[in-house]
Amino acid sequence: MHGEEGLSTTHEMYLKVLYRQQMENEVGRVRDLAKGLGVTPGTVCAVLKKLEHAGLVLHDHYGTVKLTPAGIRMAECVVRRFDIIRGLLIEVFGLDTGAAEVDACTMEHAVSPATINRMESMLQLVRTGEIVVQPLHQVGPSVSTCSDCEVTGTCQAVAGVERSRSQGKRS
Amino acid sequence: MHGEEGLSTTHEMYLKVLYRQQMENEVGRVRDLAKGLGVTPGTVCAVLKKLEHAGLVLHDHYGTVKLTPAGIRMAECVVRRFDIIRGLLIEVFGLDTGAAEVDACTMEHAVSPATINRMESMLQLVRTGEIVVQPLHQVGPSVSTCSDCEVTGTCQAVAGVERSRSQGKRS
DNA sequence: ACATGTTGTTTGGTATGTCAAACAAAATTT
DNA sequence: AAATTTTGTTTGACATACCAAACAACATGT
Numbered sequence A, B: 001m002h003g004e005e006g007l008s009t010t011h012e013m014y015l016k017v018l019y020r021q022q023m024e025n026e027v028g029r030v031r032d033l034a035k036g037l038g039v040t041p042g043t044v045c046a047v048l049k050k051l052e053h054a055g056l057v058l059h060d061h062y063g064t065v066k067l068t069p070a071g072i073r074m075a076e077c078v079v080r081r082f083d084i085i086r087g088l089l090i091e092v093f094g095l096d097t098g099a100a101e102v103d104a105c106t107m108e109h110a111v112s113p114a115t116i117n118r119m120e121s122m123l124q125l126v127r128t129g130e131i132v133v134q135p136l137h138q139v140g141p142s143v144s145t146c147s148d149c150e151v152t153g154t155c156q157a158v159a160g161v162e163r164s165r166s167q168g169k170r171s
Numbered sequence C: 001a002c003a004t005g006t007t008g009t010t011t012g013g014t015a016t017g018t019c020a021a022a023c024a025a026a027a028t029t030t
Numbered sequence D: 001a002a003a004t005t006t007t008g009t010t011t012g013a014c015a016t017a018c019c020a021a022a023c024a025a026c027a028t029g030t
Helices: A009-025 A030-037 A041-053 A069-092 A099-107 A113-129 A158-168 B010-026 B030-037 B041-053 B069-092 B098-105 B113-129 B159-166
Strands: A057-059 A064-065 B058-059 B065-068
Touching: A009 A041, A009 A064, A009 A069, A030 A041, A041 A057, A069 A099, A069 A113, A069 B113, A099 B113, A113 B069, A113 B098, A158 B058, B010 B030, B010 B041, B010 B058, B010 B065, B010 B069, B030 B041, B041 B058, B065 B069, B069 B098, B069 B113
Parallel strands: none
Antiparallel strands: A057 A064, B058 B065
16 A cells, blocks of 8 residues: 555665755755765765655755655654664663764664664653663673674764754754 | 774675574585575675685585684674674563564664674663563554554565574474 | 486676766856 | 856766576486
8 A cells, every 4th residue: 555665774864864954954955965965966866866756855957855745754754763763872771972873873774663662662661760771871881892893883874964963953 | 903894784694694504504505595595596606705705704616605713703793783682672672573583683784883782781681680671561562653664674584594593493 | 327406606687876077057256 | 147166967887786597517316
């Protein structure tokens, strides 16, 4: 019935960044998207074609880029996942903001609805004090027990993009 | 100093499946890898070339496939991440085994060392009873508050592979 | 030993997502 | 309004990861 069978990580990122920029800027422009995503304008152009074809954005030639209602819904899903994971990593797992946001940006594309819902519940319970997790914060700062897997955040969008949005807009 | 700058999700999956099969079978064969990963033998062949070039596997022409010590170390990192995330999703977030394993298989490629270490600590604290999280299990079964983002597990390896391994080897 | 079947490899093709650089349109300056 | 700058689009190229199908090697049965 829905027809959609899941967006790629790339497409989710495009929608998310576009959504955030539209919240602040009103109008979307290719150059801003490119900057926000850390890719070239040519790449954005190509991907926008697909998103337009999928009915998620409207893109006037040499003009503005706008999310459709469907695009907004999808973007909000991604943003919700990001916010929940970010909160969880900071408030429950005790990571610092920067690391949490880089990881959240990668993980947001990897969790099913079931998992994100449980994460949301957990976050809520911790916030209301029904679950107490202070002990975790005493574990120490990001011990690297595994020197082999230097898994770096593979999220394309620079951490700065995340940071600038989620804690008060800064230029 | 290390030289490596992070494996792709694909390569991590190849190493993980190879590792598991070698734990059970001794000898690795292209067809088993292909089956375990849900891809064709031709694809496996191509990817093995890259893994060999990266010093992670040894692949005799028309012969066996074996992880190098470096490959084993990397594979163990991936397996460790999987196991921690799987445990967390089941024991802390209250997901059922199947869903947890599908999600863990996607998430295992998306968490930084810092995050996985915190997750491990959390899991330990829950197991030793220092943190109690029963309330979460009463939240109900995977409510889908978000009907738009039908994010499906994008993990290539069929859930069966995960399942057969992680709860007692079954043929 | 040789025919058959299995397993492994190669080849040619596809789809994504990316860049650099050429080119086109719009906006701004003067 | 013409020149210049900025912004947007297209093109050609590349890397990854995949498949189907042709082909090569190996293993076995009789």
